[in-house]
Amino acid sequence: MIRLHGLGKAYKVHGRMRPVFTGIDAVFRPGEAVGILGRNGAGKTTLLRLIAGVEHPTSGWIERSMSVSWPLGFAGAMHYSISGADNARFIARIYGKPLAETVDFVDEFAELGEYYRMPAKTYSAGMLMRLGFALSMAVDFDCYLVDEVVAAGDARFADRCRAALEERRGRSTILFVSHVPHLLRQFCTSGAVLQDGRLTRYDDLDQAIEAYGAH
Amino acid sequence: MTGAGQAGAPRPLAGQPRPAGGVAPGGMPRLVACFDTQCRVIGALLLRELSTRFGRENVGFLWLFVEPALLGGTIGLMHHFSGHGLPGGIDIMSFWVLGYIPYYLFRAVVNRAPSAIVSNQSLLFHRRITILDIMISRNLLEGGAVLGAMAVFVLALGAVTGVWPEQPAKLVAGMALMLGFAHGLSLLIAAGSVYTDMFERLTHLVTYLTLPILGSFFMVFWLPTELQQIVLWIPTVHCFELVRDGQFGSMVPTHYDIPYALTCIALLNLFGLAALRKARRDVVL
Structure with a gap:
């Protein structure tokens, strides 16, 4: 379970603290697949980063009683000067997973071909995304934080992500942020809308999409 | 906390009530589990630094x-x-x-x-x-x-x-x-x-x-x-x-x-x- 207690984040803009959101309270339980809708700049990515612990909140706190992935998107979590395979070894060491199996798993999942042995800085954005997603699947987290860009990959990989997340449904929690409602329908069961610095939960995804569309 | 080896176990955030000492459900005392994680992380970072700084092409x-x-x-x-x-x-x-x-x-x-x-x-x-x-x-x-x-x-x-x-x-x-x-x-x-x-x-x-x-x-x-x-x-x-x-x-x-x-x-x-x-x-x- 992940519980947000009065979560707030502000960034310094032109010398003044400008809040992205304040006082967010929410609970995400095991087995939930929550689609979080919000427009560009609403703070979706910031929210994922806080839940992942990549950045720290300005106010409030987060209670995590499950392992939480890093936010899966374009950037982060890997080292760009070493190869995909070396990244897999690094992740395996960090999270205490068997080395050889992790390297094979990521190779198979990410389908990078010979690029798997090349430095990650030579990868295209799509390849980095595939590597990042495969690495996170190899660690096997209880909760996955997914940025919509993952689903923006080609159809084949999007299917793969969907299958992998589907397979984890029931034991894993999935938080998926997007500003495109139809993407969420493929992955999520319930919804939430992040708007004007507030997060509103809806038990039914369609309600969330309706509320989001009304604005 | 559901397990000693999990990402959620160590390092609480600012303002978060710290888990008092004691034993994580994994059986390892929490402090030992944290130390174990830290050693593993430093070991992995050392290996990576080693290859990028003193690697073959350097x-x-x-x-x-x-x-x-x-x-x-x-x-x-x-x-x-x-x-x-x-x-x-x-x-x-x-x-x-x-x-x-x-x-x-x-x-x-x-x-x-x-x-x-x-x-x-x-x-x-x-x-x-x-x-x-x-x-x-x-x-x-x-x-x-x-x-x-x-x-x-x-x-x-x-x-x-x-x-x-x-x-x-x-x-x-x-x-x-x-x-x-x-x-x-x-x-x-x-x-x-x-x-x-x-x-x-x-x-x-x-x-x-x-x-x-x-x-x-x-x-x-x-x-x-x-x-x-x-x-x-x-x-x-x-x-x-x-x-x-x-x-x-x-x-x-x-x-x-x-x-x-x-x-x-x-x-x-x-x-x-x-x-x-x-x-x-x-x-x-």
């Missing part, structure tokens, strides 16, 4: 040997031709090389600190990797590499001059103190680099400008008594003197105070840790 490690050798060799030659030696009759080349190596370590650790967070920020996406882990692994690697270079020089100098270190353990202890001091300073600099780019520019300048007073190229007993009292306030002076005591021993008098050096190192590291804690909260990745 000749960076060669410089570790070339620079002290060049400096010691050149100055040794100058002294040889000018005809006067050093007080106490110690070997000129040994004095300069052994003075330069601890400084080399200090400079390497301090100068690499401003870029530590920037060049590893993608790794901070993993909650179990902390800035401290990154700093420890980088600095341990630096310390290990320079200590290795020092061993080679000590052996080579011994073979040439016939003078072997009187107490090799003191050489290692002096280097360890220097590493501890530089490490504490690097924590402060890394934390500061989150707020300003100034450190990137300043560290190089400052490490060169302070070279004369750090203690690498003078011995405390050369100085008048009042000046001795002043330079002994500088923590690095004690590190160099300890190294010299290990190498030259009874040939020359050395002045150092290990408890004083340790106190400085402890304080510096304490402030460094506090600064990192604040910086981690403010860093935007």
Whole structure:
């Protein structure tokens, strides 16, 4: 379970603290697949980063009683000067997973071909995304934080992500942020809308999409 | 918390009620589990740093040997031709090389600190990797590499001059103190680099400008008594003197105070840790 207690984040803009959101309270339980809708700049990515612990909140706190992935998107979590395979070894060491199996798993999942042995800085954005997603699947987290860009990959990989997340449904929690409602329908069961610095939960995804569309 | 090995277990966030000590459901005491995670993380970071810094396509490690050798060799030659030696009759080349190596370590650790967070920020996406882990692994690697270079020089100098270190353990202890001091300073600099780019520019300048007073190229007993009292306030002076005591021993008098050096190192590291804690909260990745 992940519980947000009065979560707030502000960034310094032109010398003044400008809040992205304040006082967010929410609970995400095991087995939930929550689609979080919000427009560009609403703070979706910031929210994922806080839940992942990549950045720290300005106010409030987060209670995590499950392992939480890093936010899966374009950037982060890997080292760009070493190869995909070396990244897999690094992740395996960090999270205490068997080395050889992790390297094979990521190779198979990410389908990078010979690029798997090349430095990650030579990868295209799509390849980095595939590597990042495969690495996170190899660690096997209880909760996955997914940025919509993952689903923006080609159809084949999007299917793969969907299958992998589907397979984890029931034991894993999935938080998926997007500003495109139809993407969420493929992955999520319930919804939430992040708007004007507030997060509103809806038990039914369609309600969330309706509320989001009304604005 | 559902398991000792899980990402959620260690490191609570700001303001979060800390789990009291005790035993995680995995069976391991929580502190042991955290220590286990930290060791694993530092080990993995060390291996990665090792391959990127001293890998096949990198000749960076060669410089570790070339620079002290060049400096010691050149100055040794100058002294040889000018005809006067050093007080106490110690070997000129040994004095300069052994003075330069601890400084080399200090400079390497301090100068690499401003870029530590920037060049590893993608790794901070993993909650179990902390800035401290990154700093420890980088600095341990630096310390290990320079200590290795020092061993080679000590052996080579011994073979040439016939003078072997009187107490090799003191050489290692002096280097360890220097590493501890530089490490504490690097924590402060890394934390500061989150707020300003100034450190990137300043560290190089400052490490060169302070070279004369750090203690690498003078011995405390050369100085008048009042000046001795002043330079002994500088923590690095004690590190160099300890190294010299290990190498030259009874040939020359050395002045150092290990408890004083340790106190400085402890304080510096304490402030460094506090600064990192604040910086981690403010860093935007």
